[in-house]
Amino acid sequence: MKSTKIRNVILGKGRPKIAVPVTGKTEQKILEEAREIVAKKPDLIEWRIDFFQDVTDFTTLADIAAKIRNIIKDTALLVTFRTYQEGGNLNLPDEEYFKIIRTLIENRLGDAVDIERYHDEKNLAPLLTLSKTKQVIIIMSNHDFYKTPSKHTIVERLQSMEKFGADVAKIAVMPIDKKDVLELLSATQEASESIDIPIITMSMGDLGKVSRICGETFGSSLTFASVTAASAPGQIELTHLRQELYDLEIKDI
Template identity: 55%
Template sequence: MANPTVKVGNTVLGSGRPKIAVPITGKTQEDILSQAADIKAAQPDVVEWRIDFFDGVLDADRLAETGKALHDAIGDLALLTTFRTKGEGGELVLDDAGYFQVCENVVAGDFTDALDVERYHEESAVKGIIEKAHAQKVVIIMSNHGFDKTPAEDDIVGRLTSMVEYGADVAKMAVMPNSVQDVITLLEATHRASLSLSKPIITMSMGDLGKVSRIAGEVFGSSLSFGTVGAASAPGQVALDHLKVELEDLKLS
């Protein structure tokens, strides 16, 4: 059976070597476009704009203006836009109403190929933003992050499954290992979910212990890995130039 795939801009997730995303974490439009130029030169597959770092994130007009400038600056690279809440490792505290207003502003701004939506918000609000995004042909990458521990294998598979059931195009989980066994648990859950779900998945075990999970996606079934050009946005991210070589070395013929 062929692996499920989803197209984000010109990039296909779920086929062949895991694709590579690089985060942009600039606070001002000038910073963001400067980072974009460096990242474009390094040629990842996806640019993730972490708008929780952007000082204009709550201003819909500034968000759209900067988003369009960024989309133009990165050219053919796919753009994923992410507001990461404080509880899931982000920079800014927003209540649910504020979070979903930002997500709606991203969709209405008509600049992104994909939107990250965190799974554990109120169900109707999550499903509502998915519906609005899909109406604008915006791909939904649904996410959940645990910065303290690694859940049980069945729990990880269950969370990824619920994301697909909610309507996500891609399901993503990042967890923190406290032991080698935790890394194995994440990889086993990834393998199981990749075989059972109808959508591509993205998983990672964070920190130094989990780095192996960032390069072994093709074997275990994770469709995207996050690398760095400059500042990292999560613990354990590998420099893009290293990650490209490591993914190529571990490719399946």
């Protein structure tokens, strides 16, 4: 697996890096969360703009992004608009989604931007091209909050993200039983050996918590923790997760 650098963070080498979400709905709450989170020293901060009540006001969005940067300094920033269909907080038509993503990339409002894989490819392709020009890392993602697809399907989706030009491929699934967690972990191991870009995988909810701490063993390069509020079910508090990753570090290879 090749590594990818997001500001000062390298995905794909060593222990999985830790990202923490900012989920504030107002500017004041967003900046308060950013201050509290950066003090805990995560590897990366994810600004979940689908929680922000004025997300379609692009001038305000850019202004807050600049204020976040001033607060977090050199901490890597991932900006994500998670659509309602994939577990996000706001239901917008695809036309608005693409406008938001283009604005994020054109104005480099983050070091990395999340783009969901399963939208109209004719609209996705120009965004990938633009990201290369603007030197913005693209984490391409897919989220299933209802079930865990087969191992073959999970690997196939991650491979399709690489083929589409993503810098990092991400998938999150919901387990119904223990076998689903094993399915996700097995798919992670297979994908990490067949894909040249870093991958991020997780099984959500309490049942899937183990997948958030064993990424180094199976091949997931980033895990998500909580400080102020979780953005997905099963996220572990940052201090605990950091220690668990240290405890599971592979030192004899």
